Amino acid sequence: MALTPVHFFSHGSTMMLGEESESADYWKKCGDEALAHGIKGVIMMGAHWDANGDRIEVATKPNPGKSPVAYVHPEKYMHYKLNPDLPTAKRCIEILSSEGFNVRGNDSFDWIHDTYLILIRMFPNGCPPTTIISMNARFDPHFHIKVGSSLRQLRKEGYLIIGTGGAVHNLYRNRWGQMLRFSDNFAQETPPETWALEFRQAVEDVISNNSGPNLRRAMTRLMKHPQYRDAHATDDHFMAALFVAGAGGDEEDSGVCGKLYAETWELTNMCNSQFTIGGWDRLVASAG
Template sequence: MMGAHWESPGDTVEVSMNPNPKMLPVGSVKDARYLPYKVQPDIEGGEHVMKLLKAAGFNVKAAPTFDWIHDTFLIIIRMFPHCIPLPTTIVSMNARYESHFHLKIGAALRPLRYEDTLIIGSGGSVHNLYRNHWADMMLYRDNFAQPVPPGTWALEFRQAVEDNITNNTGPELRRAITRMMKHPRYKDAHGTDDHWMASLFAVGAAGGKDDQGPNTMIAECWELVNMCNTQYQLGSWDAYKPM
């Protein structure tokens, strides 16, 4: 899994290897919403991830003291609320935020899809904190209040994301999502690049020549008026054959 709040300096990529990680506090969210949930780091899986990344030429390092951030554990809690915690390995972004670099991280880990492993990228379709509306969040802790419609710039970019993901497969999907960083609304939709890297990671993992989709939009929510979170499934469970 790759989130949007952990980046490594230089040319490095880090892999979570803390056997007893804490869940870092979530702003404006009561502890009771997430602290009862127990995360389960996959140390053995982390070793495997590091081997795959090293074999692909990445300067990869273990992160033995890394504590989990809300971009990862909140996603797992909501996806699997009634399950035994899933063994999870988290991979960092690289702080240079180079599109092809993150796509190649996903491509290097693509073989895990055939080893009973779900690969998740946790970022955002539209995520620009500078252009959000914060009043209802600050006054009432209501991040879903929508007193006005989202901005045209946000709607345009969100639609472009859906069109590119659902209408492309294989290498074409990789190219389409990489090109999104040149979209005229990209810098409106993403004031910083961190929340787009996980999308590149995901299509790197699910954009091989054998990947023919379908790529489906599963769920979506808007919060803080202009921030859009969309869940996509790349590929079909119908083609999944357990080991």
Template sequence: MPIHPTPAFFFSHGSTMMLGEESEPAEVWKSVGDEAQKRGVKSIVMMGAHWECTGNKIEVAMNPQPQKTPVAYVAPKRYHNFKLVPDIPLGHRVIGMLQESGFEVEANTTFDYIHDTFLILIRMFPLRNSNIPVVVISANARFDPHYHIKMGAVLRPLRYENVLIVGSGGTVHNLYRNYWMQMVLYRDNFAQSVPPGDFALEFRQAMEDAFTMNRGPVLRRAIAKLMKHPRYREAHGTDDHFISAAFISGVAGDLEDVAWPNSFLAECWELVNMANSQFQLGTWE
């Protein structure tokens, strides 16, 4: 058992950027995967940005042989050979932990992985047989930040068992505000024909400040408050890419987490207004 918790991560992702052009975030994902393997991380628990359940429910992916859903603008040959390794025993335990804490949670035995999770795994573990077993959990479609913070808090003890917990979402992710022409014509997702809009730059900075200038329970409060930021709705046309940040603040926002810093790791911009930022919550040592 580690002396202190395994760090948690918020990986803000794009889509084609993960498997297309090389980028600083892609290098960071690889370094995190290398570190996880070096330290013998047993499993990964991940909440993505494209799977949510209605009503009061959440679900845990329990398909023993999941497939990968198609990725827009990405040739299937770039990802179809990657081997997914679901951690079914840990999935049962995650369900039990959440149920014991009052969540309405069920196993989903037919769920196929979406690009918000498997593309990050491909960057973390580029060799087909090197990936660590994974449990994917859904969000809830009401997108209540406090609900998702509590989810993270319930699963936080897994970090003391050498389990890596990841939130995969977006720092600024509003598809209605992106510039698509360079992507559609030339498959160039990194083209910046004009600077990002003020709304994107302001909210991106607010996100960095919330993660890096707060620790412990104050971090949870800071992330939840971002949904009331005056530029939030411009930065996030929908809540799905933000809510995993609330989840990860629950994972790494306990009083004990005050002892360890949260760090900004890397960033890139896509389609002019989409910011992809990576944050590490806690430290390896």
């Protein structure tokens, strides 16, 4: 049985839905490969939904709406039909509960662009059955690694696990002028600042040079990096990376490092790096 790859996608600004880019091309490639291999569904953690206290939530609304997307024409997303996978959502709740999480379904949550932007780009001809997992608002890296680790078993059953956040994502340090005046999110009047370049490189170094449990440890250490707070003014967009490290950092994943496959800089200092751990040709080791 194939062990599905795990993706950490930096979704970037809302304009990544409206503008063509190297990242968008890679998202589409990953979606095509997933469909060609007959995935059962997608399980995602984004960066814009978190639960309070010690809780985590799973989206269970049968017909979710979409939060509006700024700076993108509604035709790009309004007619895309979402496909919530309620049976798998129930199963995720059962798995997470068995692992000790305070977890519950949320039957009123409407999906946000961090997840459906990626789904539209990956699967433009139709959304596969999809389950959305919330973050926890305490943003504990070990907590989110455990969430990914708990759901990792679903990779062996044909589910594609995706974390969608950001490698370098600090809205306060972006340069918005060209986007606001000319709708040009890719304008680079100056190079990215040193802090953005250094943390971007640290993320690539960690993902491409660590595997198995070492990946999990190295990803948590990134939150102590000298440039981490410059690169992430808030922790929300980095939790998806920890979720992915949990799902792709088991002992069984030792020797399988992630790779950077595409990258798009936006707003001068936002780095949208696209990583994949594993591949469709990797097989699960047989028992014994």
